[in-house]
């Protein structure tokens with residue numbers, strides 16, 4: 508396989524009248540991490556939802572490993588190895604952690620046990636709390652459960668919408684470390700992050716979105732060094 512893991516071309520999508528994301532084109536190489544940053548309302552979540560099959564594209568194409576998945580709905584995307592962790596409402600609150608994880612792999616009855624072992628290795632606290640209802644977890648643990656559910660898909664492409672949102676500084680570090688570990692197993696990661704410095708810090712490439720468009724798409728290290736981006740999105744870096 509020589510082509511990109513994800514190839515997005517001319518993607519336009521929104522929630523009714525008008526497009527929120529406009530003519531979005533980019534590629535994500537196999538085994539790499541791309542972090543998308545940008546101001547509130549830039550369309551970052553809308554882009555990731557469109558790639559996850561939650562929002563239907565109006566025009567454009569989405570290919571994963573060369574397969575045309577344009578317009579495919581979310582549950583079928585999972586069967587193609589695309590897993591999505593939404594920013595909110597990302598667990599079944601009345602189900603236990605274990606039941607949530609089982610829901611993540613409801614089509615893979617034969618490999619479910621193995622996958623759960625892998626998730627417990629990534630997030631030991633989920634094993635400790637496997638019998639607890641997800642609604643009773645702390646915010647950080649709930650975020651891990653949502654991440655764990657996505658890993659139950661055994662994804663080749665992981666779509667993360669602000670995985671560090673609402674976490675304590677210590678948990679933020681752990682979350683990024685886990686993303687890095689997952690990536691090291693060969694999973695491609697596309698991640699939206701407000702926490703731009705840390706999000707770009709583990710990424711290969713960085714994308715800046717504003718007003719529904721990609722404004723910059725550069726090696727993450729170059730974006731971190733870009734003074735204009737620094738001022739706009741990363742805070743003062745002196």
Ligand SMILES: Nc1ncnc2c1ncn2[C@@H]1O[C@H](COP(=O)(O)OP(=O)(O)OP(=O)(O)O)[C@@H](O)[C@H]1O
Nearest residue numbers: 522527545546547548549550551552553554699701
């Ligand atoms: N479900 C929805 N229905 C209608 N409009 C929506 C919906 N979700 C988002 N929007 C609108 O789409 C635009 C882009 O929102 P989006 O959440 O994609 O931006 P974002 O870059 O992820 O911002 P944030 O960092 O604040 O999450 C906003 O103007 C928002 O009001």
